[in-house]
Amino acid sequence: MHNSDVTELSLTNPHSQPTSTCLAALDSRADGLTGLEAARRLAQHGPNRLPEAQTRGPVRRFLAQFHNVLIYVLIGAAVVTGALQHWVDTGVILAVVLANAVIGFVQEGKAEAAMAAIRGMLAPRAAVLRDGARTSVDGADLVPGDVVLMEAGDQVPADLRILEARGLAAQEAILTGESVPVDKVVNPVAADAALGDRRSMLWSGTLVTQGTARGLVVAIGTDTEIGRIGGLLAGLEQLTTPLVAQLDHFARWLSFLILLASGLLLAYGYFVGHHEFSEIFMAVVGVAVAAIPEGLPAVMTITLAVGVQAMACRNAIVRRLPAIEAIGSVSVICTDKTGTLTRNEMVVAAAETPEGVFDISGEGYAPEGDITPAGNLDGLARAATLCNDAELRLRDGHWSVEGDPMEGALVAFARKVMDEPRALTRRLDAIPFDARHRYMAVLTEGPAGRVTSVKGAPERVLGMCRDTDLKHWHDRAEALARLGLRVLALAERPETGERIDAATVESGLGFLGLVGLIDPPRPEAVAAVAECRAAGIRVKMITGDHAGTAAAIARQVGLENPGRVLTGAELERLDDAQLALEVSNVDVFARTSPEHKLRLVTALQANGHSVAMTGDGVNDAPALKRADAGIAMGLKGSEAAKEAADLVLADDNFASIAAAVREGRTVFDNLKKVISWTLPTNAGESMVVVLALLAGLALPITAVQILWINLITGITLGIALAFEPTEPGTMARPPRARNAPILSGELVWHVVLVAFLFLAAVFGIFTYAIDRGYPLELAQTMALNTLAVLEIFHLFFIRNIHGTSLTLAAVRGTKVVWAVVIAITAAQFAVTYLPPAQAIFGTRAVSLVDGLLIVGIGVVFFAIIEIEKQIRLGLSR
Known part of the structure; x- marks a missing residue:
């Protein structure tokens, strides 16, 4: 029966090959393989599953938190201060380093699991023919050439070429994004047919919704469509976010600059200033610690963690901390259609009978809605529900369908027209839907007698009707289809017999009308798209569905350019350069594959865009991982999509994306505030010491005092900025450019201005104290x-970077701000006035008058920088 010496079993484009060719190429036959041959092939090809993904252990993930240039410098400073037995300094530095590592480990500890999620989609068991008899085997034991038996409700265990089919349909939304089940056929299709049009195939991981089939296994494991997507994921490098990349670059050069400057200062002080080496070394360490923003990594991690909690309140679950900043800076959102912009629930939106056209309102499968204008649709409703195998169920206040989604929508439509359309009727006979005859017929008996009800493709059903204007109704069906509706025709006739067959049903029917079904857009998605556009974010739809349906939904949700649709076949003909030009002008992409989605995301990134990709299917997973911010649907999304994404929407609501963008922009603003507060203060502290050393003056502030001020203010005040609320007008600003530098000219100017004001204020108060004859310790305390x-x-001042700081809301601040200010004030009073602290830090008590003078200096400082900001903002308008 089989040639056991066969070592290569290859079959190209099985969807376009006759079944006999497929069987011959895989050395199989319609009654399956023998048990011995299946065992041999299992040893040759391996099990039907995907390879395990390698993950990092907890130890490696924890150690990876220390892989940062600033952290390396701080660890080096801790080692040096420890060698000099400055244990307070060492403890402060190590505490900051350890806190940063622990926070990063806890928040980013979840390892990549996309491959594992896709592996879980393979069916655990499969019914196959072995030795001519039906048997059940583990899905992992399937081999090329096996013949698998499928029926409604089964999950497809491998890629199958259909050998036999009866009324077969499969739900393929996870691969193609198409909302409704796809009717399957035995006949070959074109070799270049898109994935969603390969109707002679069943794909691994999809679901058989109706009918029965016998299929030939043509691909297993990594060779299946799902396996191929898994391979794309495994070989795909996840991009870092712009801010993370910039901070890493910034940290490297800042550390190098600080170390170089510290080395030159040490050499100058020792060889030119003739200071004692230990004395000058500790002073230089103080300068380095003052200049290095050692609290910045920890505070930025905390800021991101606070953003995680804020986004969770908006139904956006963050899987990777940097993704918060990424979603806030996106300029393009590439969104799937089915289940993302739409409800993934079919609904009858329109009906047309000889009496006229009717609009049907309502949401989902709920049998509630209005029909306008009023009219008699009882016949249409009765046929829609009698010629139907679906049932509606109300569970926990939510209507769902058992059976085909399109038939469920017809039942909901019928219930809107009349109560209990099936009441007092019983089914006598039926002709199931088959792709060959493209209709379904049911014979029922009820109070009005026996009736045959038929539904199906308009071009087929209209030809079965008597006394019908075929051209008129064909034109009307095409008009509904151009609106993105899936159109069905319904007809009926009285019967006297107890059985029906195709020979008698296919003529003499009375035409009832047309119904148009659509997977409608979410109402909140329309508002969310409008909000994104107002924020300067372009929304693009990338779907596996048909071009007409995609264009109709694009118009309804308000995309910028819904009229131009680019299909997957057209994408194939474009090279990368041509695609980069097209992608900026086209907002709707239909009949796309996973590779197409990857190419589109990559092309947009090549044009300088920060890209967010939303989706729910396995077919979306590679693009979700490649995008700057991958956003998966939490309720209806596949596990593969969730694990590949950076964010998961808990409510599957596109409107939550706009809320996530707002929170992301808030987080970025707060990160910018942390940086804008940290760099100038650190620069000011270090410049005070540097100037004193270069001028040969006494230090206005000692090294241990610098460490104290960094400990008490460097992290605490920065943490306060992490809790800042969203500033007004956040969603009215354009997205941040992908290549925008972290050190903008505005920030550099602010650093210089504040640093010199710090220098002038500290030296000014120090000189004032010395001039008044105060002891050196008191002058340093002041x-x-x-x-x-x-x-x-x-x-x-920094809490309001986009507006004025002189408002009641700005002064009122937040609870966190005032808690931190009170804590720092209390700590400074303790250091200044408590004898034990005075002994440690070399401080002295400051008089009330001098204390008020210090506060007055702060007021003048605030006035100067606020006036400068208002001048700058006025010039930029």
Whole structure:
């Protein structure tokens, strides 16, 4: 029967080959393989599953948190200060480093699991023919050449070429994005047919919704369509976000600059200034610690973590911390259609009878809605529900369908027209739907007698009707189809017999009318698209569905350019350069494959866009992973999509994306505030020490005092900025450019201005104290407190980077801001006035008058930088 010496079994484009050719190419036959041959092929080809994905263990993930240039520098500083037995300094530095690592480990600990999720989609068991008899085997034991038996409700265990089919349909939304089940046939289709048009195939991981079939296994494991997508995921490098990349680059050069400057300062102080080496070394360490924003990684991680909680309240679950910043900076959202912009629930939206055209309102499968204008649709409704195998169920206040989604929509439509259309009727006979005759017929008996009800493709049913204007109704069916509706025709006739067959049914019917079905857009998605467009974000639909349906939904949700549709076949003819030109002008892409989605995302990124990709199917997973921000649907999304994504929407609502963008922009604003607050204060602290060393003056602030001020203010005040609310007008600003530098000219100017104001204020108060004859320790204490006051006033200034800080809301602040300010003030009072702290930090008590003077300096500092900001904002308008 089989040639056991066969080592290569190859079959190209099985969907376009006759079944006999497929059987011959795989050395099989219609009654299946022998058990011995199946075992041999299993040993040759391996099991029907995907390879395990390699993951990092918890130890490696924890150690990876230390892989940062700033952290390396801080660890080096901790080692040096430890060698010099400056244990307080060492403890402070190590505490910051460890806190940063722990936070990063906890928040980013979940390993990549997309491959595992796709593996789980393979069916655990399969019914096959072995030795001519039906038997059940583990899905992993299927081999090329096996003949698998399928029926309604089965999950397809491998890619199958259909050998026999009776009324077969399969739900393929996870691969193609098409809302309704696809009718399957035995006959070959074109070799270049798109995935969704290969009706002679059943795909691994999809679901048989009706009928029975016998299929030949033509691909298993990594060779299946799902396996191929898994291969795309495995070989795909996940992009870092723009901010993370910029911070890494910034940290490297800042660390190099600080180390170089510290080395030159050490050499100058020792060889030119003739300071003691230990003395100058500790002073230089103080400068380095003051200049290095050691709290920045920890505070930024905390800021992102706060954003995680805020997004969770908006039904957006964050899987990777940097994704928060990424979603806030996107300029293009590539969205799937089915289940994302639409409800993934079919509904009858229109009906047309000889009496006229009717609009039907309502949502989902709920049998509630209005029909306008009023008219008699009882006949249409009765036929729609009698010629039907679906049932509606109300569970937990939500209507769902058992059976074909399109038939469920017809039942809901019928219930809107009349109560209990099936009441007092019983089915006598039926002709199931078959792709060959393209209709379904049912004979029922009820109060009005026996009736045959028929539904099917308009061009088929109209030809079965008597006394019908075929051209008129064909034109009307095409008009409904151009609106993106899937059109069915319904007809009926009285019967006297107890049986029906094709020979008698296919003529003499009375035409009832047409119904148009659609997977409608979510109402909130329309508002969300409008909000995204107002925020300068372009929304593009990428779907596996038909071009007409995609264009209709695009118009309804308000995409910018819904009239131009680019199909997968057209994409194939474009090279990367041509695609980069087209992708900017086209907003609707239909009949796309996973590779097409990847190419589109990559082309948009090549044009400088930050791209978010939304989706719910396995076919979306590679593009979700490649995008700057991958967003999966949490309720109806596949596990593969969720695990490949950066964010998961808990409510499957496109409107939550707009809310996530708003939260992401808020998080980025807060990160920018942290950076804008940290860099100038650190620069000001270090410049005070550097100037004193270069000028040969006494240090206005000692190294241990610098460490104290960094510990008490560097992290605490930065954390306060992490909790800042959204500023007004956040969604009215255009997206941040993908290549926008982290150190903009505006930020550099702010760093320079604040640093010099810090320098002038600290040296000014220090000089004032020395001139008044105060002891050096008291003068240094006043300088230390001046630094603390300036940093607090700088915090209130930086809270409003896009508007004025002189408002009641700005002064009122947040609970976190005032809690931190009170805590820092109490800590400074303790350091200044408590004897034990005075002994450790070399401080002295400051008089009330001098304290008020220090606060006055803070007020003047705030006034200067606020006036400068208002001048700058006025010039930029």
